[in-house]
Amino acid sequence: MSRAHAEVRRYGVLKAEDNEILTRVGPGTLMGELLRRYWTPACLSEEIPAPGSPPARVRLLGEKLVAFRDTTGRIGLMQENCPHRGASLYYGRNEDAALRCVYHGWAYDTEGRCVDMPSEPAPFCEKVRMRAYPVHESGGIVWAYLGPRETMTPFRDFGTDELEQENWSATKQVTDCNWVQAMEGNIDTAHISHLHQWDGIDDIPDDGSDKPGYPSNAMSWKFWRHDRAPRLELDDTWYGYRYAGIRTTPNGNTHVRITAYVVPYTTMVASIPWNQRQGLFIPMDDERTARYSFATKVPENVQGYGGANLFAAAPFSTPISRGRRAGVIKREYTAGNDYQIDREVQRTATFSGVADFVSQDFMVTESMGPIYDRTQEQLGSTDKAITRMRHLLISAAKGLAAGKEPPAVGTGLDFRSIFGAEKILEPGEDWRVLATLEDPTFAEAFDASRRHQHA
Numbered sequence: 001m002s003r004a005h006a007e008v009r010r011y012g013v014l015k016a017e018d019n020e021i022l023t024r025v026g027p028g029t030l031m032g033e034l035l036r037r038y039w040t041p042a043c044l045s046e047e048i049p050a051p052g053s054p055p056a057r058v059r060l061l062g063e064k065l066v067a068f069r070d071t072t073g074r075i076g077l078m079q080e081n082c083p084h085r086g087a088s089l090y091y092g093r094n095e096d097a098a099l100r101c102v103y104h105g106w107a108y109d110t111e112g113r114c115v116d117m118p119s120e121p122a123p124f125c126e127k128v129r130m131r132a133y134p135v136h137e138s139g140g141i142v143w144a145y146l147g148p149r150e151t152m153t154p155f156r157d158f159g160t161d162e163l164e165q166e167n168w169s170a171t172k173q174v175t176d177c178n179w180v181q182a183m184e185g186n187i188d189t190a191h192i193s194h195l196h197q198w199d200g201i202d203d204i205p206d207d208g209s210d211k212p213g214y215p216s217n218a219m220s221w222k223f224w225r226h227d228r229a230p231r232l233e234l235d236d237t238w239y240g241y242r243y244a245g246i247r248t249t250p251n252g253n254t255h256v257r258i259t260a261y262v263v264p265y266t267t268m269v270a271s272i273p274w275n276q277r278q279g280l281f282i283p284m285d286d287e288r289t290a291r292y293s294f295a296t297k298v299p300e301n302v303q304g305y306g307g308a309n310l311f312a313a314a315p316f317s318t319p320i321s322r323g324r325r326a327g328v329i330k331r332e333y334t335a336g337n338d339y340q341i342d343r344e345v346q347r348t349a350t351f352s353g354v355a356d357f358v359s360q361d362f363m364v365t366e367s368m369g370p371i372y373d374r375t376q377e378q379l380g381s382t383d384k385a386i387t388r389m390r391h392l393l394i395s396a397a398k399g400l401a402a403g404k405e406p407p408a409v410g411t412g413l414d415f416r417s418i419f420g421a422e423k424i425l426e427p428g429e430d431w432r433v434l435a436t437l438e439d440p441t442f443a444e445a446f447d448a449s450r451r452h453q454h455a
């Protein structure tokens with residue numbers, strides 16, 4: 001039995017108790033405690049756009065919270081229910097550097113301190129303190145630390161702390177299933193040869209880029225369609241892992257798509273030539289997930305927002321749309337309308353019959369039910385990256401409970417060096433070097449951009 005196969009068998013079908021560990025995120029659960037050790041997206045900056053603007057409801061790790069940007073510009077993230085008698089502060093007044101409950105007028109600053117208590121003859125403000133969490137705004141996302149203060153870890157900067165607003169874009173949409181289930185869709189390279197396919201790809205003219213080097217996006221679609229059973233190779237790294245989905249092209253070349261997984265909830269899906277575009281899968285509670293997409297435009301990425309122009313730059317028309325690309329995205333394709341599946345289109349034009357790319361993913365991951373019973377799965381060799389991710393998470397959660405520090409946090413870690421990539425290999429080239437400093441093409445571009453940033 002090959003090593004890959006042994007690993008699938010070993011970490012493959014989960015025991016019921018491990019599925020519980022993997023999927024439950026509330027306070028006091030093993031995974032909930034692990035996730036609370038990481039800075040985590042709470043909302044988009046644009047949900048609380050300006051000082052004094054209305055607060056936003058935040059559902060995060062099973063907690064009911066409210067976020068607001070006070071009149072001085074400071075951001076607060078705290079429990080939604082007023083400590084007095086529980087009215088929702090979402091309806092509160094954002095004024096005088098505090099959020100004021102509209103029931104009896106008690107007001108709270110961004111640290112959760114009660115600063116005014118106009119309904120009481122003898123106010124006892126100093127005795128009232130509510131649950132409030134530290135926040136850090138970066139790259140259009142308000143990040144929060146929900147763990148114990150004494151174990152607070154440094155913010156994991158993927159390169160956004162120094163970037164101006166015109167150089168990032170962030171979106172968010174809510175999906176009705178467990179966070180791991182949603183994330184599995186992003187990590188899975190095999191499904192792009194199926195779920196997202198359409199028949200017209202066969203008619204895309206050969207532009208000559210099926211040769212060692214960086215193919216065009218159009219040709220990449222053809223490769224995914226041509227070889228529908230990729231081989232997976234996976235390397236563990238300090239932050240999680242990187243893996244290659246390896247396909248043979250029509251000309252017999254070796255095409256690799258390299259995706260990085262950063263514990264616990266970050267995926268960097270392959271794109272040509274490389275990118276730091278991220279999909280973040282943030283549990284709102286056990287059964288709902290906020291899916292953030294996040295891209296930075298940095299000089300080392302010759303295509304700008306990596307992967308974003310998968311369609312836009314394509315010299316062909318597609319029956320699949322890519323949807324809105326900024327801010328909070330309202331879902332049009334939902335379980336309630338069967339994702340607007342069109343059976344005629346499914347029969348004649350696209351593999352799924354669903355018109356929107358990301359909604360194709362939502363259809364398959366939500367249709368499993370809010371938390372799938374993974375003891376029922378039959379896993380194969382192309383599920384290896386998914387089983388590895390589950391294993392890393394479950395062992396980190398158990399490890400933390402046993403006193404072991406969580407992985408991929410701490411000082412001195414360079415999250416800006418992690419990239420996804422895609423290429424047709426030169427003879428003898430190892431996919432592991434692509435988009436690392438050992439890759440000469442990448443190193444040159446990366447060097448130039450760092451010099452540019454520090455000029």
Ligand code: FES
Nearest residue numbers: 082084085101104
């Ligand atoms: S419930 Fe908020 S002030 Fe009374």
Ligand SMILES: [Fe+2]
Nearest residue numbers: 185191196361
């Ligand atoms: Fe997908």
